[in-house]
Amino acid sequence: MDKLFGTLRLVGGRRRTRPTPFQTAIEYSERWGWTLAAGSPPPHASLRCACAVPLCAAPNLHQQVGPPIAPGTGAEELAARCPADAPLLLPTGHQFDVLDVPAQPGLQALVRLERMGTQVGPVLASPTGRLLFFVAPRTAEHLPDLLYRMGWDDASLDLACHGLGSYLAAPPVSLGTLGPMRWLRRPTADNHPPEARLLLGTLAYACHRTRDRETSLAG
Numbered sequence: 001m002d003k004l005f006g007t008l009r010l011v012g013g014r015r016r017t018r019p020t021p022f023q024t025a026i027e028y029s030e031r032w033g034w035t036l037a038a039g040s041p042p043p044h045a046s047l048r049c050a051c052a053v054p055l056c057a058a059p060n061l062h063q064q065v066g067p068p069i070a071p072g073t074g075a076e077e078l079a080a081r082c083p084a085d086a087p088l089l090l091p092t093g094h095q096f097d098v099l100d101v102p103a104q105p106g107l108q109a110l111v112r113l114e115r116m117g118t119q120v121g122p123v124l125a126s127p128t129g130r131l132l133f134f135v136a137p138r139t140a141e142h143l144p145d146l147l148y149r150m151g152w153d154d155a156s157l158d159l160a161c162h163g164l165g166s167y168l169a170a171p172p173v174s175l176g177t178l179g180p181m182r183w184l185r186r187p188t189a190d191n192h193p194p195e196a197r198l199l200l201g202t203l204a205y206a207c208h209r210t211r212d213r214e215t216s217l218a219g
Contacts, residue, residue, distance in 0.1 A: 019172070025082040026075060028090070028170065032187050033071040035094040036078075037167065038086040040064035042176070055100050055160045057132060058167040059175060061087045065167070071095070087173045093164025096121070096193040097139035098132045100160040105206035106131030110184070112202050121193040123185035124171065127178035132168065133203065134193040139163065146197060152204045159207050161196075 019027070028034045042060035049059035056062075068091055069081055082088060092098050101109070103125070110131070113120050124132040139146075140163025147153045162168065171181040185191065 021082055021084050021086075021088055022079055024170065024172070025069075025078050025088055028088075029069065029071055029073055029078060033095060035071060035091050036069040036073075036082065036170075037062075037089040037091050038066040038069075038082050039089045039167070039169075041085060041087065053166070055130065056166075057098070057100065057126065057130075057162055058087070058089055058169040058173075061169055061173070062089060062167040065089065068094075088170040089173075090168040090170045092162040092166045092168060093137055093140070095137060096134045097137050097196070098124075098162040098168060099135055099139070099196065099199065099203060100130055100132055100162060101203055101207055102158050102210065103129045103131050105158075105210040106133070106203070108210075109199070109202045109206040112206070113199060116202075118198055118202075119191060119194055120185060120199065121191050122183065122187040124168065125182050125184045126169075127175050127180065131184065132162075133199055134187075135161075135196040135199060136193050137163070139196040140166075143196070146200055147204065150197075150201050150204065152201075152208070155204070155208050157204055157207045158210075159204060 025036055029036055039058065039061040040063055049056035050063055066081060066086075069078065073081075110120065110123065121134040123134070126132060140161040143161045144153065169175060169181045171183055174180045
């Protein structure tokens with residue numbers, strides 16, 4: 001990996017028993033205080049979502065979504081509203097938004113941020129080859145202004161943000177045959193979603209550098 005960014009520190013080398021959808025729902029709702037939603041099983045295995053969002057993080061899983069489930073909902077109601085055959089979704093824009101970048105620059109940026117001592121929040125790895133960095137809510141609506149202030153407004157960046165109205169497939173939900181969503185950095189009591197400005201400059205630089213390198217190799 002690039003010397004500038006260093007070596008990725010992976011977490012969790014011990015294999016753990018996969019939790020049931022209900023156990024996962026309990027953890028996300030009661031322990032982390034997140035809003036949940038129950039999606040619908042996909043009618044086909046395509047990752048091209050009917051919503052037409054190019055980087056949809058819950059492709060074909062949110063076409064029929066139940067009402068949002070408020071944090072702290074009781075176990076009995078959770079069991080009724082999160083059936084085992086319904087993919088568990090995390091609606092963005094409530095307790096967090098999510099910055100979405102390609103895996104390679106995302107890993108490089110993660111290394112750099114942690115070496116600098118920046119408190120990074122939860123990070124999801126999607127089997128589609130993307131990393132999803134949890135950040136403070138309302139980031140999506142302010143992203144253009146944030147990029148402008150950092151001097152990245154005119155750059156071609158493979159960087160998006162999921163905010164209010166979007167959904168994430170919650171680990172361990174699988175995306176077709178590609179495999180499950182998984183935590184690269186699990187939520188903990190100490191890594192609440194940070195303000196986006198703390199991560200955005202490093203993520204934008206890594207995305208820009210990767211794109212420049214790919215462009216020069218193609219040329």
